[in-house]
Amino acid sequence: MVQTNRWRAFGAEALSSRPSATGLFNSSRAVGLALFAAAALCPLFLSEFKVGLIGLGLTYGLFAVGLDLAWGRTGIISIGQAVFFGLGTYGVAIALVHHGSSLLGGAVGIGLAAVLGTFTAAVGLRRVTNPSTMAVLTLAITLLAEKIARDWWSVTGGSSGLYVPPLTSTYSYYYICFAASIGLVGMIWLAVLNRPLGNRLTAIRLNDRRAEHLGIPIFRERLVAFALSAVVSAIAGCLSAPWMSSVSPDRVGIVLSTQVLVWVAVGGKATLLGPFVGAVAATYGQDVLASAMGDSYLLLLGVLFILSVLLVPNGIAGLFLSGPQLADTTPAAKAPAGPRGEHGGDALAAEKIVKRFAGNTAVDGADLRVKASEIVCLIGPNGAGKTTLLNILSGAIDCDTGSVMLRGERIDSSPPHRRVAAGLARTFQIPSLFPGLTVAEHLILARQEAGMVVPLPDAYARLEHENAGRRVEMLSLSDRRSLEIAMALCSRPVVLLLDEPAAGLARHEADALAQTLRTLRDQVGCAIVCVEHDMEIVRNLADRVVCLHHGKVISEGTMAEVAANPDVRRAYLGLA
Amino acid sequence: MSSWIQILLDFIWASSGLALVAFSLGLILGELRIVNIAQGDLMMVGAYSMYAMRGLPFLIALPLTFVVGLGLGFALERGVLRWVYDKGFMATLLATWGVGIVLEQGAATVFTVSQKGIDPPIKGLIEIGDVVYPAYRAVVAAGIIVLLAVLLLLVYRTSFGLRLRASIDNVEMAAVLGISPQRTFAMVFALATALAVLAGALIAPTIAINPTLGLSFLAPAFFAVLISKPGSLAGPVLGAVAVEFTFTLLQTYLNITVAESILFGLLALFVVVKPQGISWSRTTAREEAS
Numbered sequence: 001m002v003q004t005n006r007w008r009a010f011g012a013e014a015l016s017s018r019p020s021a022t023g024l025f026n027s028s029r030a031v032g033l034a035l036f037a038a039a040a041l042c043p044l045f046l047s048e049f050k051v052g053l054i055g056l057g058l059t060y061g062l063f064a065v066g067l068d069l070a071w072g073r074t075g076i077i078s079i080g081q082a083v084f085f086g087l088g089t090y091g092v093a094i095a096l097v098h099h100g101s102s103l104l105g106g107a108v109g110i111g112l113a114a115v116l117g118t119f120t121a122a123v124g125l126r127r128v129t130n131p132s133t134m135a136v137l138t139l140a141i142t143l144l145a146e147k148i149a150r151d152w153w154s155v156t157g158g159s160s161g162l163y164v165p166p167l168t169s170t171y172s173y174y175y176i177c178f179a180a181s182i183g184l185v186g187m188i189w190l191a192v193l194n195r196p197l198g199n200r201l202t203a204i205r206l207n208d209r210r211a212e213h214l215g216i217p218i219f220r221e222r223l224v225a226f227a228l229s230a231v232v233s234a235i236a237g238c239l240s241a242p243w244m245s246s247v248s249p250d251r252v253g254i255v256l257s258t259q260v261l262v263w264v265a266v267g268g269k270a271t272l273l274g275p276f277v278g279a280v281a282a283t284y285g286q287d288v289l290a291s292a293m294g295d296s297y298l299l300l301l302g303v304l305f306i307l308s309v310l311l312v313p314n315g316i317a318g319l320f321l322s323g324p325q326l327a328d329t330t331p332a333a334k335a336p337a338g339p340r341g342e343h344g345g346d347a348l349a350a351e352k353i354v355k356r357f358a359g360n361t362a363v364d365g366a367d368l369r370v371k372a373s374e375i376v377c378l379i380g381p382n383g384a385g386k387t388t389l390l391n392i393l394s395g396a397i398d399c400d401t402g403s404v405m406l407r408g409e410r411i412d413s414s415p416p417h418r419r420v421a422a423g424l425a426r427t428f429q430i431p432s433l434f435p436g437l438t439v440a441e442h443l444i445l446a447r448q449e450a451g452m453v454v455p456l457p458d459a460y461a462r463l464e465h466e467n468a469g470r471r472v473e474m475l476s477l478s479d480r481r482s483l484e485i486a487m488a489l490c491s492r493p494v495v496l497l498l499d500e501p502a503a504g505l506a507r508h509e510a511d512a513l514a515q516t517l518r519t520l521r522d523q524v525g526c527a528i529v530c531v532e533h534d535m536e537i538v539r540n541l542a543d544r545v546v547c548l549h550h551g552k553v554i555s556e557g558t559m560a561e562v563a564a565n566p567d568v569r570r571a572y573l574g575l576a
Numbered sequence: 577m578s579s580w581i582q583i584l585l586d587f588i589w590a591s592s593g594l595a596l597v598a599f600s601l602g603l604i605l606g607e608l609r610i611v612n613i614a615q616g617d618l619m620m621v622g623a624y625s626m627y628a629m630r631g632l633p634f635l636i637a638l639p640l641t642f643v644v645g646l647g648l649g650f651a652l653e654r655g656v657l658r659w660v661y662d663k664g665f666m667a668t669l670l671a672t673w674g675v676g677i678v679l680e681q682g683a684a685t686v687f688t689v690s691q692k693g694i695d696p697p698i699k700g701l702i703e704i705g706d707v708v709y710p711a712y713r714a715v716v717a718a719g720i721i722v723l724l725a726v727l728l729l730l731v732y733r734t735s736f737g738l739r740l741r742a743s744i745d746n747v748e749m750a751a752v753l754g755i756s757p758q759r760t761f762a763m764v765f766a767l768a769t770a771l772a773v774l775a776g777a778l779i780a781p782t783i784a785i786n787p788t789l790g791l792s793f794l795a796p797a798f799f800a801v802l803i804s805k806p807g808s809l810a811g812p813v814l815g816a817v818a819v820e821f822t823f824t825l826l827q828t829y830l831n832i833t834v835a836e837s838i839l840f841g842l843l844a845l846f847v848v849v850k851p852q853g854i855s856w857s858r859t860t861a862r863e864e865a866s
Contacts, residue, residue: 071666075666077666077669079613079669079673119844123844123847123848124847126848126851128851128852129847129851130802130806130851130852130853131665132605132611132665132801132802132806133802133847133851135611135613135669136611136795136798136799136801136802137843137844137847139613139794139795139798140795140798140799140840140843141840143791143792143794143795144795144833144836144837144840147833147836148833148837150833151831151833152833254791258673258677261670261673262677265670296681296685298677298681298684299678299681299682299684299685301677301681302674302677302678302680302681303674303678305670305673305674305677306656306671306674306675306678309660309667309670309671309674310656310659310660310671313663313667
C-alpha cells in the first residue's frame with residue numbers, strides 16, 4: 001500500500017520534472033536562432049526607449065539564468081536572489097555617483113555576492129539541514145538587505161536611492177549588454193552545464209540521496225552551484241545599473257526576488273533560453289501593460305505564476321524542448337574486469353555498532369565481518385535493525401558509537417560519497433533512481449563518477465543494450481533493481497550492499513536473482529552484504545547468514561546452522 | 577525600572593502575536609509539509625477584513641473575520657495546494673508564494689496602496705507603576721495567550737489532537753487507521769489560515785494597514801519555526817518567545833536594523849549548531865527509522 005503510493009509519487013515527480021538540460025542546442029535551435037537574431041537586430045527597428053527596455057530585459061534575463069543555476073538546475077530554492085543582483089547594482093551605482101571606477105565598484109559587489117552566497121549555502125545546505133532552512137534564510141536575507149539599504153543613508157542614499165547618470169549612447173550599451181549576456185551564458189554552458197559538473201547538478205536535483213550514494217559530493221557541488229548563481233546574478237546587477245535612472249532599495253528587495261522567480265518559472269526552468277524569454281517578455285510587457293492596467297498588472301503576474309506552477313511546471317520553453325538531459329561524459333579509461341587489488345584482512349568490518357532513535361535502540365552493539373568476495377545475508381524479523389545497520393555502513397545515517405572499517409581503512413565518519421570512492425556501493429529497498437532519465441543516462445552518471453568504464457556482467461550488460469533509451473519509469477521493478485545494481489557495479493565496489501533485492505519480485509524473477517548475484521560475485525569479485533527476507537533466496541545465495549534481533553547479532557553461520565538455532569526460532573515466532 | 581516594565585510589556589505584546597502566527601505556520605509545516613510563504617499575507621487579509629468591516633462592532637467583525645479566514649483557507653487548499661502536494665516541496669512553496677503575490681496585489685487593487693487604519697475598540701490606558709500602557713494591547717495579549725493555551729490543550733489532551741498529531745507524525749499510517757489525509761489537510765490548512773487571519777485582525781488597530789504588512793512578521797515567524805523540531809506544535813510557540821526575547825534585548829540597545837542583522841546572524845549560527853532544531857520536550861523526536 002505504502003509502496004504503491006510512493007511509486008505513484010515517484011511517477012508524478014518524474015512527469016513534472018523533465019526539463020531539458022541541452023535546451024537551446026536541440027530541437028529548439030530554430031526558435032533560439034530566431035530570438036537571437038531578433039535581439040541582435042532590434043535596435044535597427046525600435047525606438048531608443050524600447051531598446052533600453054529590451055536591454056534592461058536582457059540583464060534581467062542573465063539575472064534569471066543566475067537563479068536558474070541554483071533553482072532550475074540544482075534544485076536549491078532561493079527566494080532572495082535579488083540580494084545578489086542588488087549588490088552588483090549598488091556596487092556600480094555607488095562607483096558612478098562618486099565618479100569612481102564602475103569596474104571596481106562592480107567587482108566589489110560581485111565579490112560580496114560570492115561571499116554572501118557561499119556563506120548562505122554553507123549554513124543552509126548541509127546534509128543534515130531541513131529543506132525549509134534555505135527558503136527561510138534566503139527570504140530573511142532579502143528582507144534584511146532591503147532594510148539595510150533603506151537605513152544606511154550615507155552609502156545607499158536611503159529610500160530615494162542613488163541617482164545614476166544617464167547613458168551617453170543607448171545603442172552601444174545595448175550591444176555591450178547583449179554581448180556580455182550571450183558570452184556569459186555561453187561560458188556557463190561550456191564550463192559548467194555541458195560538463196560533468198552540470199550532470200552532477202542535474203543528478204542532485206533529481207535525487208540527492210541517490211547522487212551521494214553514487215559518489216557525488218552533494219554539499220560541495222550545491223555550494224558551488226549556489227555561489228556561482230550568486231556571482232552570475234551580481235554580474236547581471238552590474239550590467240543593469242546604467243539602465244536605471246536611480247538605484248533604490250527595491251533592487252535588493254523581496255519584490256524583485258519574487259519577479260525573478262516568476263520569470264524563470266514562466267519562461268522555463270533548466271533551459272538557457274527560458275529565463276531570457278521570461279525576463280524580456282515581462283520587462284517589455286510590464287511597460288505596455290502597466291500603462292494600460294496599472295497595479296492590476298502585478299495581480300495578473302501573480303495569477304500567471306500560480307497557473308504556471310500548477311499547469312506548466314516546466315514553463316514556456318519546457319513545452320518546446322525535449323531531448324537528453326545529460327551531457328555524455330562517459331570516460332575513455334577502461335578498467336579491467338575483476339576485483340580491485342588484493343588486501344589481506346576483511347573487506348568490511350563493523351564493530352560494536354550502536355544506534356538509538358529517540359531512546360529506541362535500533363542497533364545494539366552489532367558486529368559484522370565480511371571477507372573479500374564473501375556473500376553475507378542479513379536476516380531477522382521486522383524491526384531487527386537490518387536496514388538501519390545497512391544505512392550505517394553506507395553512511396546514510398551516522399552511528400552513535402562503534403567503528404566501520406573498509407579494507408582496513410576507517411570510514412565511519414566519512415560522508416557517503418567518500419565511502420563510494422573507498423569501495424562501498426549500495427542499493428535501496430525501493431529502487432532509488434533518477435526520475436525522467438534514461439537507462440543510458442543513469443550509466444553515464446555512474447561511469448562519470450567512477451572515472452572509468454567497467455565491463456558489466458552479462459545480465460546487466462543486456463539490460464543496458466535492450467533498454468538504453470528508455471526512461472526508468474518505463475522499466476519493470478526487477479529491471480529497476482538491476483539498473484541500481486549495474487550503477488553500483490560501475491564504481492568497482494569492494495563491498496556491495498543490497499537492501500532486499502527480491503522484495504516485490506515475481507517468484508521466477510526472485511529465483512533467478514540468487515543465481516545472477518552469485519555469478520556477479522564470481523565475475524566482479526566483490527563481497528555482497530544482502531538484507532533479505534526470502535529464505536529460499538538466502539539459502540541459495542548466502543555463503544554465511546547473520547541473524548539480527550533487537551539490534552543484536554543472535555546467530556551466524558550457514559543457513560542450516562542459523563535455522564537450527566533456538567534463539568532464531570524464538571525471535572521469528574515472537575517468543576522473545 | 578519603569579523602562580524595564582515598558583520593555584517587558586512590549587515583549588509580551590510582540591511575542592504573543594508572533595507566537596500565534598508561528599503556531600499556525602508550524603501547523604501547516606507539520607501536517608502538510610508546506611512552507612507557507614503566504615502566511616504574512618494571510619495576516620494582511622485579516623487586517624483588511626477588519627478595515628472593511630470597520631462599521632460593525634469589533635466583537636462582531638472579529639468572528640466574521642475568523643470565518644473569512646476559514647473560508648479562504650479552505651478555498652486555497654482545495655483550489656490550489658492540493659494540486660501540488662505530489663509535485664514536491666518546491667512546487668508547494670512556489671504555489672504559496674504565488675498565492676501571496678495574488679493576495680497582496682489583490683489588496684492593492686481593492687484598497688489601493690495608501691495606508692489605512694482602524695480605531696481600537698478599547699481606547700483606555702492601564703497604569704502599572706508609572707508606566708502607562710494601551711489597554712487594548714494588554715487585553716489582546718492576554719486573549720492570545722489564553723487562545724494558545726486552549727489550542728495546545730486541544731492538541732495534546734484531546735482525541736482530536738491525538739488524531740492530528742498521528743497524522744503529522746505519519747500521514748500514511750494515520751490514513752490506515754481511518755484518519756483521512758484529505759480531510760485533515762483541508763481542515764488544518766483552513767484552521768491555520770484562520771488563525772493567521774485572526775492574528776492580523778487583532779493587531780490591525782495598532783499598525784498602519786498596507787498590502788505588504790505581513791512581510792515584517794514573516795521572517796521572525798519562520799525563525800521561530802526553524803529553531804523548533806519539525807512537526808512539533810508547542811515548539812513554534814516557545815520558539816516565538818525565544819526569538820522575540822532575543823530581538824527585544826537587541827533592540828533595547830541597538831538600532832533596529834542592526835538588531836535584525838544580528839538576529840539573523842544568530843539564527844544562521846543556530847542552524848549550523850542545531851540543524852534539526854531544538855526538541856523542546858524529550859519525547860517528540862520523530863526520526864526516520866528506515
